[in-house]
Every structure is written in C-alpha cells, then in structure tokens.
Amino acid sequence: MSDGHxxxxxxxxxxxxxxxxxxxxxxxxxxxxxxxxxxxxxxxxFAGASCALALRRLAxxxxxxxxxxxxxxxxxPFCNTVVGGLNPAAAITQDHRxxxxxxxxxxxxxxxGVDPSARAAHLADGxxxxxxxxxxxxxxxxxxxxLDGYGPEALDRVPAAWPGGAAALRRLHGQLQAMPEDGRxxxxxxxxxxxxxxxxxxxxxxxxxxxxxxxxRARVLLLDAKNHFSKEPLFRIGWDSRYPGRVEWRxxxxxxxxxxxxxxxxxxxTVGGDEIAADVLNVIPPQRAGRLARDAGLADDxxxxxxxxxxxxxxxxxxxxxxxxxxxxxxxPKSAYSAHMQAQVCARAIAQALAGEPPGEAPLINAxxxxxxxxxxxxxxxxxxxxxxxxxxxxxxxxxxxxxxxPDTRRAESEYARSLYRNLVRDSFGSGAAPG
Amino acid sequence: xQSRFRLPIVLIALAVGPAQAQALAGTTDGADxxAACTGCHGPGGHSAGAVPDIAGMPVAxxxxxxxxxxxxxxxxxxxxxxxxxxxxxAALARYFADRPEPASP
Numbered sequence: 001m002s003d004g005h006x007x008x009x010x011x012x013x014x015x016x017x018x019x020x021x022x023x024x025x026x027x028x029x030x031x032x033x034x035x036x037x038x039x040x041x042x043x044x045x046f047a048g049a050s051c052a053l054a055l056r057r058l059a060x061x062x063x064x065x066x067x068x069x070x071x072x073x074x075x076x077p078f079c080n081t082v083v084g085g086l087n088p089a090a091a092i093t094q095d096h097r098x099x100x101x102x103x104x105x106x107x108x109x110x111x112x113g114v115d116p117s118a119r120a121a122h123l124a125d126g127x128x129x130x131x132x133x134x135x136x137x138x139x140x141x142x143x144x145x146x147l148d149g150y151g152p153e154a155l156d157r158v159p160a161a162w163p164g165g166a167a168a169l170r171r172l173h174g175q176l177q178a179m180p181e182d183g184r185x186x187x188x189x190x191x192x193x194x195x196x197x198x199x200x201x202x203x204x205x206x207x208x209x210x211x212x213x214x215x216x217r218a219r220v221l222l223l224d225a226k227n228h229f230s231k232e233p234l235f236r237i238g239w240d241s242r243y244p245g246r247v248e249w250r251x252x253x254x255x256x257x258x259x260x261x262x263x264x265x266x267x268x269x270t271v272g273g274d275e276i277a278a279d280v281l282n283v284i285p286p287q288r289a290g291r292l293a294r295d296a297g298l299a300d301d302x303x304x305x306x307x308x309x310x311x312x313x314x315x316x317x318x319x320x321x322x323x324x325x326x327x328x329x330x331x332x333p334k335s336a337y338s339a340h341m342q343a344q345v346c347a348r349a350i351a352q353a354l355a356g357e358p359p360g361e362a363p364l365i366n367a368x369x370x371x372x373x374x375x376x377x378x379x380x381x382x383x384x385x386x387x388x389x390x391x392x393x394x395x396x397x398x399x400x401x402x403x404x405x406x407p408d409t410r411r412a413e414s415e416y417a418r419s420l421y422r423n424l425v426r427d428s429f430g431s432g433a434a435p436g
Numbered sequence: 437x438q439s440r441f442r443l444p445i446v447l448i449a450l451a452v453g454p455a456q457a458q459a460l461a462g463t464t465d466g467a468d469x470x471a472a473c474t475g476c477h478g479p480g481g482h483s484a485g486a487v488p489d490i491a492g493m494p495v496a497x498x499x500x501x502x503x504x505x506x507x508x509x510x511x512x513x514x515x516x517x518x519x520x521x522x523x524x525x526a527a528l529a530r531y532f533a534d535r536p537e538p539a540s541p
Binding site for chain 2: 054337340341344345348360362363364365367379381383394396397398399401405409412413415416418419420422423424426427428434
C-alpha cells in the first residue's frame with residue numbers, strides 16, 4: 001500500500017521536477033498517509049522499537065513506520081552469556097514481528113541516509129519515506145580511527161562482538177574453546193562514553209566462568225582506558241570470590257590504554273609502552289553515534305548527538321528526535337533500559353504534541369544488571385528527573401547492590417536479571433526470545 | 437540524632453545545584469509514571485519470571501510494599517522507592533491496580 005503511494009509520489013515529483021513547483025512540494029510530509037499523522041522511525045533496536053510500540057499505544061491515530069536493514073536484532077543485554085557459552089545466540093535474537101502485530105508498518109531495507117529537513121529516510125532501493133516526525137535511533141559505530149591497526153577487516157581474527165550479531169558472538173566463543181589450556185584472554189576497554197559501561201567487566205566475568213570450567217589454567221586480562229569502572233567494587237568482590245587470581249585489570253594509570261593493535265600477532269601495544277600478547281583478543285573499540293545521525297549533521301564534534309532532554313528532539317531540527325546509544329543523555333548511561341526509557345518519554349511528547357496537549361514530565365529510570373556468574377547478579381539503578389535543560393539523578397535514590405550482600409541476594413539478582421531481560425524485550429518489541 | 441545532619445545536607449544539595457535533583461514531585465499521571473516501571477515489571481506490570489507481577493495488585497498492597505522498600509527492604513526497589521513521594525506512589529498504585537489480570541490459560 002505504502003509502496004503504491006510512494007511510487008505515485010515519485011512520479012509526481014518527476015512531473016514537477018524543473019517546473020519550480022518541486023521545491024514547494026518537497027516539504028509536504030504526508031502525501032502518502034491515508035489517515036492521521038505519520039511518524040518515521042529509523043532504527044529497530046531497543047530505542048526505535050520501544051518508541052514505535054509506545055506510539056501505537058499513545059497515538060493510535062498516527063501511522064508509525066519503523067525501518068531497519070535487519071530482520072533480526074541480537075541484543076547487547078545477555079550477549080556476554082553467548083560469549084561465555086551459557087546461551088545460544090538464538091536466545092537473545094529478537095525480531096520486529098511483535099511490532100507488526102501491534103500495527104507498526106515495519107520496513108526491512110537499507111537506509112542510505114536521513115534528511116532532517118524533510119523528516120525523511122532515503123532507502124537504498126530508491127524509496128523515500130517521509131513523516132511529520134522523524135525518530136532516528138541509529139545506535140553506535142566503532143571509531144576505528146581511534147585505534148591504530150584495527151579496522152573492520154580485523155573483526156574475524158580479533159572480534160569486537162559488541163554485540164555485532166550472532167556470528168561475531170559465536171566466533172569469540174569459538175576462539176575461547178580453541179585456545180590453549182594455559183592461555184590468556186585479553187580485552188581492551190575504551191574510555192567513556194561507550195555502549196553498556198559495565199558490559200566489558202561482565203564479559204570478563206563470564207569468560208572467567210567458562211575458563212574455570214574448561215581451561216582451568218587460563219586467565220583474563222582487561223586493558224582499560226579508564227581508572228575506574230561501573231560497579232567496580234562489586235565486580236572486584238565477585239572476581240575475588242568466584243575467580244581468585246584469574247581476572248586481572250589494568251587501568252589508565254598503569255599505562256594500559258590500547259594505542260595500537262597487531263592483528264596478525266594478536267598483540268596490544270599500550271600507551272605505557274607494553275606489548276601484550278593474547279591467545280584470544282577481544283577489542284572493544286572507541287565508539288561514536290551511528291552513521292545515520294553523523295551523516296545527517298546531527299552529531300557534535302565528538303561524534304555524539306545532543307538532544308533536548310524534555311522530548312529528545314534534535315535542537316535546530318524541527319520534528320526530528322534522536323534516541324538511544326547515539327545521544328548525549330548524561331548522566332544516563334548508554335544502556336538498553338535507558339534507550340527504552342527515552343523512547344517512552346519521546347513517544348509521550350510526540351503524542352501530546354499531536355493531540356495539542358501540554359507536555360507532561362515524568363521521571364526516568366535506568367536499571368542494569370550484570371552477571372558475575374550464572375547464579376551471581378549485581379545491579380545499578382538510578383532515578384532521574386529533568387532539571388532545566390539537563391537530566392539529573394534524584395539524590396535520595398539509586399546506587400548499586402549492597403557490597404556485603406550474601407549468596408541469596410546475588411542469586412536473586414541473577415534471577416531478576418533474566419526476568420528483566422524478558423520484560424524489557426516484551427515492553428520494547430512486543431514479544432521475543434528469552435535466554436536461560 | 438538525624439535532624440542534626442539535615443541542614444548541612446540541604447546546603448550541600450543547594451551548592452551542588454543542577455547536577456542533582458530533588459525527589460519527584462508534582463507528577464501524578466499514573467500512566468506517565470508507570471513508563472519507568474514496565475521495563476523491569478513488563479507491559480502493564482505483567483512480569484515474566486522472578487520480577488514481581490504488579491498488574492492488578494490491590495492499592496493497599498502496592499502502597500504497603502513501597503513503604504517497606506522505602507524502609508530498606510528488597511534488593512533494588514529499596515534504591516528506587518525513595519524517589520517516589522506519597523502522591524506519585526498513590527498514582528502508580530491506582531494505575532497498576534487497574535491493569536487487568538493476564539488472561540487465564
């Protein structure tokens with residue numbers, strides 16, 4: 001149906017081209033809409049999917065179109081359980097069928113670019129999908145320029161797997177299975193900001209868990225560009241109790257920041273001048289906003305997208321919103337829960353604007369569990385509210401799991417982690433797969 | 437005992453300024469507030485797995501549990517509940533009490 005409208009629209013554009021009328025016609029956003037306003041969402045991860053689902057609920061008269069090049073979405077949450085061999089990739093592979101069932105127009109096509117001034121997505125197959133609102137949720141790209149010797153051609157031998165799809169996660173797990181009994185796994189960790197701040201340390205934990213069972217003399221070394229990290233005291237307590245002597249962490253003051261990668265030799269050259277050899281090398285590269293946002297001029301010089309925190313609109317771009325890992329939403333971390341939360345706020349703001357209602361303000365939450373082991377969960381949570389033009393953590397709330405908690409609490413939090421995954425996926429994609 | 441420490445804390449909060457926000461106030465739209473809860477508790481409060489299912493929970497039970505969380509019970513809700521004042525808690529309690537029970541199999 002939309003294809004027919006768009007085809008007629010392109011024919012109209014061709015007829016108008018050269019008449020001088022095209023410039024006047026181009027901004028008309030809803031030529032193809034048969035009912036209500038149209039909202040176009042570029043990107044079908046947690047942010048884009050959550051926004052689409054929430055808009056169907058909050059603005060049922062609007063036509064919601066979600067575009068993503070991939071039919072399947074392998075989640076960042078629980079990707080480390082695939083690396084550690086606890087779950088198959090299928091258990092964390094979601095799709096957009098639940099969105100379609102909720103009435104979202106789902107288009108699986110490569111997006112060549114987005115045009116903020118026309119609130120339109122240009123597809124590689126020549127289609128152009130424009131709306132009254134454009135929501136851009138492009139996730140992150142790796143900033144390969146920031147790490148000498150490392151690039152997309154290196155991913156087979158030295159995976160990033162952040163999360164990078166099912167094949168990348170399986171490849172990293174396969175390398176762990178194939179490594180020597182007394183080998184060394186090295187992870188390089190970037191400076192902030194990056195997707196999922198505690199993720200590298202959960203990954204080191206679940207790799208250590210795999211090694212403890214299958215390669216008892218093998219070890220894990222983290223080379224970090226930072227001096228401190230998310231849930232640090234909890235991870236250290238967990239490593240000491242579950243993997244004594246197996247996990248080593250070196251930080252910025254140890255000169256551990258990765259400067260260059262020798263892919264063929266699986267070696268890391270650090271800022272401090274060390275050359276560190278690995279049997280399995282996992283490079284988590286520095287990151288920036290996804291290409292769609294940067295190419296459209298939505299990002300700042302550092303590569304991240306500034307937003308209006310009341311409705312996640314891109315300043316200076318009427319009707320354009322940006323969500324998820326691509327944006328500057330400090331102090332909210334780049335997490336799936338943050339992306340889902342921002343999508344709720346954005347969808348509500350769009351629905352209120354479409355209905356001519358005044359914007360309302362409600363709190364935002366981030367909740368994030370990490371697994372130190374399958375039966376050992378730890379968490380961090382914050383409540384935020386909007387304070388002027390900034391997001392601010394509510395002082396009386398938030399924080400990490402108790403440092404002194406016993407095994408029953410750790411086990412309970414591991415169960416909550418699995419339950420949160422299922423509920424977050426259901427509240428974002430409408431339905432989905434679940435890990436054990 | 438504790439009151440001796442309140443004034444300095446308030447002063448610190450004022451000095452820190454916009455980086456830290458006061459507890460929530462004024463927002464009493466249950467649906468708007470609930471959007472922060474359903475990522476963990478599931479759509480409409482219908483949870484799959486260990487996180488408590490709060491859909492259809494009676495108002496009094498919801499408020500009793502939130503009070504217990506504010507007193508320090510729980511593993512994560514003890515860190516979330518202090519952000520919610522009585523009005524916000526009541527709005528959330530009404531919202532989730534009104535969610536239908538899941539269809540019986």
